[in-house]
Amino acid sequence: xxxxxxxxxxxxxxxxxxxxxxxxxxxxxxxxxxxxxxxxxxxxxxxxxxxxxxxxxxxxxxxxxxxxxxxxxxxxxxxxxxxxxxxxxxxxxxxxxxxxxxxxxxxxxxxxxxxxxxxxxxxxxxxxxxxxxxxxxxxxxxxxxxxxxxxxxxxxxxxxxxxxxxxxxxxxxxxxxxxxxxxxxxxxxxxxxxxxxxxxxxxxxxxxxxxxxxxxxxxxxxxxxxxxxxxxxxxxxxxxxxxxxxxxxxxxxxxxxxxxxxxxxxxxxxxxxxxxxxxxxxxxxxxxxxxxxxxxxxxxxxxxxxxxxxxxxxxxxxxxxxxxxxxxxxxxxxxxxxxxxxxxxxxxxxxxxxxxxxxxxxxxxxxxxxxxxxxxxxxxxxxxxxxxxxxxxxxxxxxxxxxxxxxxxxxxxxxxxxxxxxxxxxxxxxxxxxxxxxxxxxxxxxxxxxxxxxxxxxxxxxxxxxxxxxxxxxxxxxxx
Ligand SMILES: Cc1cc2nc3c(=O)[nH]c(=O)nc-3n(C[C@H](O)[C@H](O)[C@H](O)COP(=O)(O)OP(=O)(O)OC[C@H]3O[C@@H](n4cnc5c(N)ncnc54)[C@H](O)[C@@H]3O)c2cc1C
Numbered sequence: 229x230x231x232x233x234x235x236x237x238x239x240x241x242x243x244x245x246x247x248x249x250x251x252x253x254x255x256x257x258x259x260x261x262x263x264x265x266x267x268x269x270x271x272x273x274x275x276x277x278x279x280x281x282x283x284x285x286x287x288x289x290x291x292x293x294x295x296x297x298x299x300x301x302x303x304x305x306x307x308x309x310x311x312x313x314x315x316x317x318x319x320x321x322x323x324x325x326x327x328x329x330x331x332x333x334x335x336x337x338x339x340x341x342x343x344x345x346x347x348x349x350x351x352x353x354x355x356x357x358x359x360x361x362x363x364x365x366x367x368x369x370x371x372x373x374x375x376x377x378x379x380x381x382x383x384x385x386x387x388x389x390x391x392x393x394x395x396x397x398x399x400x401x402x403x404x405x406x407x408x409x410x411x412x413x414x415x416x417x418x419x420x421x422x423x424x425x426x427x428x429x430x431x432x433x434x435x436x437x438x439x440x441x442x443x444x445x446x447x448x449x450x451x452x453x454x455x456x457x458x459x460x461x462x463x464x465x466x467x468x469x470x471x472x473x474x475x476x477x478x479x480x481x482x483x484x485x486x487x488x489x490x491x492x493x494x495x496x497x498x499x500x501x502x503x504x505x506x507x508x509x510x511x512x513x514x515x516x517x518x519x520x521x522x523x524x525x526x527x528x529x530x531x532x533x534x535x536x537x538x539x540x541x542x543x544x545x546x547x548x549x550x551x552x553x554x555x556x557x558x559x560x561x562x563x564x565x566x567x568x569x570x571x572x573x574x575x576x577x578x579x580x581x582x583x584x585x586x587x588x589x590x591x592x593x594x595x596x597x598x599x600x601x602x603x604x605x606x607x608x609x610x611x612x613x614x615x616x617x618x619x620x621x622x623x624x625x626x627x628x629x630x631x632x633x634x635x636x637x638x639x640x641x642x643x644x645x646x647x648x649x650x651x652x653x654x655x656x657x658x659x660x661x662x663x664x665x666x667x668x669x670x671x672x673x674x675x676x677x678x679x680x681x682x683x684x685x686x687x688x689x690x691x692x693x694x695x696x697x698x699x700x701x702x703x704x705x706x707x708x
Pocket of ligand 1 (some may be wrong): 237238239240241242244260265266268275276277278279305306307308332333334335359360361386471474502503504505513514515516517519547559681
């Protein structure tokens with residue numbers, strides 16, 4: 229039988245990973261031929277790390293993603309339409325036939341209706357830049373010189389990461405957010421206040437509950453309270469919208485995203501969708517962990533490696549990747565302290581930038597916000613992943629002291645504890661990789677992919693490698 233032709237639209241984090249996962253399962257192209265059509269001109273890169281490029285700790289070269297060999301990769305190639313009946317997609321230059329089509333078109337920046345922000349030809353006005361792609365990042369860095377006044381439109385996760393990065397470069401940054409508190413999707417108002425205070429202590433001005441009414445290129449943003457935020461550069465980071473245009477034009481079912489089932493299949497049995505553009509009932513879109521889990525499931529299906537593979541959703545944890553700020557949020561964070569159906573505990577220490585809120589249901593972690601207490605974030609996240617009962621001493625848990633100091637050693641982590649969230653790698657998988665001969669953090673990363681997503685697990689993986697080097701030195705050989 230001739231191999232199936234799988235065409236992937238989008239060479240972002242989901243599309244590039246799917247191509248790699250397919251080649252891992254079918255290295256000799258016996259079962260599947262892969263064509264990837266990507267609109268961006270760059271080779272695959274880790275979008276999650278763009279804020280580190282803005283912050284200066286990474287470069288466009290160091291955020292390159294591994295790419296599959298034996299793939300027909302066409303960069304700078306935008307798909308302009310899908311013909312489901314003819315089973316082909318069209319680009320400006322050609323038509324590409326498929327047996328299986330995968331939409332991995334991600335999302336695009338949402339631009340708020342601020343007067344003057346968009347020109348007549350639909351582009352952002354001069355001096356305004358979105359924050360989504362490597363090209364955006366390069367445009368931001370061209371202008372973000374020390375002393376440059378910058379306004380960041382949007383106080384969500386990405387806006388704050390960009391703000392912190394540019395403040396670290398010496399820009400004079402003001403964040404303008406229409407809601408009364410920062411990161412309102414992931415934080416409650418009290419946590420938002422603690423975060424705002426922390427940002428202000430780092431030299432970032434925060435303007436809350438105000439709309440940017442008008443953009444005046446060169447001057448800045450006129451707010452709806454009449455004030456002006458001076459800015460030579462405006463970074464637009466006000467939210468994202470799943471990129472669903474191709475799918476709706478082709479008659480596929482689209483709600484917020486392209487609607488898929490547990491096989492990642494759309495209402496057309498030959499068309500699948502993964503990543504930010506897909507809408508699966510169990511997924512909060514906009515994060516890389518679901519995208520990469522979906523890529524693995526779909527690779528199992530299209531190569532026939534595991535026809536029973538299904539994607540059932542991903543319990544996500546949001547982390548802010550900004551120097552000097554440690555923030556994690558997960559699950560239901562909006563339950564009130566006097567909630568009738570949940571036990572809610574909350575500790576606030578705004579002067580030291582600390583906040584910890586825990587929501588328990590049936591003695592299990594249902595949600596949490598932890599700012600400035602990394603030990604508590606680690607323990608609570610583990611409990612959340614495992615679904616295990618919370619210790620009776622809730623306060624110790626909130627303070628990160630529920631385990632004796634020695635128990636923070638990797639030895640005491642359960643094997644099932646997820647160490648790298650982006651790639652869903654557990655401690656047990658790292659130990660197994662060590663026993664197969666991966667004897668350094670770099671080899672563990674190569675073997676398991678741990679640390680290759682947002683990178684926030686790097687210290688933990690190094691700790692596990694150090695612990696294993698002492699407990700099972702490589703010279704002793706491989707243990708069963
Ligand atoms: C600055 C920043 C920081 C982030 N930080 C985190 C984080 O810490 N943790 C986390 O989990 N997530 C984070 N994210 C979100 C994460 O990057 C996305 O969830 C992830 O990239 C989704 O992968 P995707 O492939 O679905 O979409 P994308 O990576 O956006 O890729 C989609 C690709 O499809 C291409 N495309 C679109 N339409 C077409 C077309 N018609 N033809 C051809 N190509 C097309 C696009 O050009 C793009 O290259 C961050 C995002 C940004 C921008």
